[in-house]
Amino acid sequence: MQAAWLFGALVVPQLLGFGHGARGVEREWEGGWGGALEEEREREALMLKHLQEALGLPAVGVDENLAVTPEVGRLAGLDAGLHQLHVRLHSLDTRVVELTQGLRQLREVAGDTRDAVQVLQEAQGRAEREHGRLEGCLKxxxxxxxxxxxxxxxxxxxxxxxxxxxxxxxxxxxxxxxxxxxxxxxxxxxxxxxxxxxxxxxxxxxxxxxxxxxxxxxxxxxxxxxxPSTEPGAQPSAAPHPLSPxxxxxxxxxxxxxxxxxxxxxxxxxxxxxxxxxxxxxx
Known part of the structure; x- marks a missing residue:
């Protein structure tokens, strides 16, 4: 995959450059240089073949209009898609960092609020105790x-x-x-x-x-x-009083x-x- 990408990066621009130059020359010298253009194309095809053999790549090439073959086009499309994924991943990572920082700030604020509420509750408790004490002594x-x-x-x-x-x-x-x-x-x-x-x-x-x-x-x-104690002169009872023992x-x-x-x-x-x-x- 890396070799194919290297091939695309090195060869395609050269091919496109050669094609552009060849078409310009063909338009400019359309009448007298037909044989020379054909030889130039054969030379370019031979250079491409040697480069493919040197890199160990499968045989790919350009058509007669110097258009990129389907294999090279797919590689270029995959590279473009990978670049878009990297861009989106970077955006998501940046968003995650922002959300993490926001969450940390919210936790800090919640902690401060909790502490403030506890302080207020303690103050309220002290006030209620003082109020109850004063009320008890006044009423x-x-x-x-x-x-x-x-x-x-x-x-x-x-x-x-x-x-x-x-x-x-x-x-x-x-x-x-x-x-x-x-x-x-x-x-x-x-x-x-x-x-x-x-x-x-x-x-x-x-x-x-x-x-x-x-x-x-x-x-x-x-x-x-x-x-209640027994009446004077009465015999004490060993049984407890039924109503008030x-x-x-x-x-x-x-x-x-x-x-x-x-x-x-x-x-x-x-x-x-x-x-x-x-x-x-x-x-």
Whole structure:
């Protein structure tokens, strides 16, 4: 294929040049040089034959009008088509490079946008926590260095804790009996005349009977509900009170603590039960 192309590149222009010269001479000296032209054509044919033999090419030639033979024409057509393919390939390669650069820029912009969105979300979270803390202290009960705020939404214990955290606090963790009594008065005033259990941040999920606050500290005092005592002179009963048994009585099935809004007593409940809850916020 390469030899044929070399043949086309070297021989065809010479043939075309010879043909053009021969036709010019024939037109100019049409009357007196017929024999000389015939000899010139024979000489050109002989040169072409010797060149073909030297290059080891199949016998090709030109017709009497010095037109390129079909084999040479096909080679020229293939070369032209190959050149067009190279041009298109170069254009496609240039387009791929441009698209790759554009994609890289888009990724950089997307990364910057992602970072900006994350910064905005963090700022929004801080603003929501600060707003929740201020709202808790303005609308709720302020007691020392913390504030309590009742929520009248029904939530499971874990969901209630998550909502308190999102607002900048946690479920209520009364640190001593004074705080417990103040929280009792607050809930009684807010929910009277009804008695609603309200989630506290107290549980024994880690180990049965080991009650901890949500911050991981161990609870140092308890306000468990106790069944009503018997009337004076009556014999004590060994059976638990059917309506208000001593607490805690749920075992491994009830691991979260709620406070009754009427008397402030603690009851253990299933953590998935949906109750009101009270958040506390640092002040």
């Amino acid at each position: 709720g009960l302020r007691l020392g260095h913390k504030c309590f705020l009742l929520s009248r939404d029904f939530e499971a214990q874990a969901a209630a804790q998550a909502r308190c955290v999102a607002r900048g606090g946690s479920l209520a963790q009364p640190a001593d009996r004074q705080q417990m009594e103040a929280l009792t008065r607050y809930l009684r005033a807010a929910l009277a005349p009804y008695n609603w259990p309200v989630w506290l941040g107290v549980h024994d999920r880690r180990a049965e009977g080991l009650y901890l606050f949500e911050n991981g500290q161990r609870v140092s005092f308890f306000a468990w509900h106790r069944a 001593d607490q805690p009585n749920g075992g491994v099935l009830e691991n979260c603590v709620a406070q009754a809004s009427d008397d402030g007593s603690w009851w253990d409940h299933d953590c998935q039960r949906r109750l009101y809850f009270v958040c506390e916020f640092p002040f």
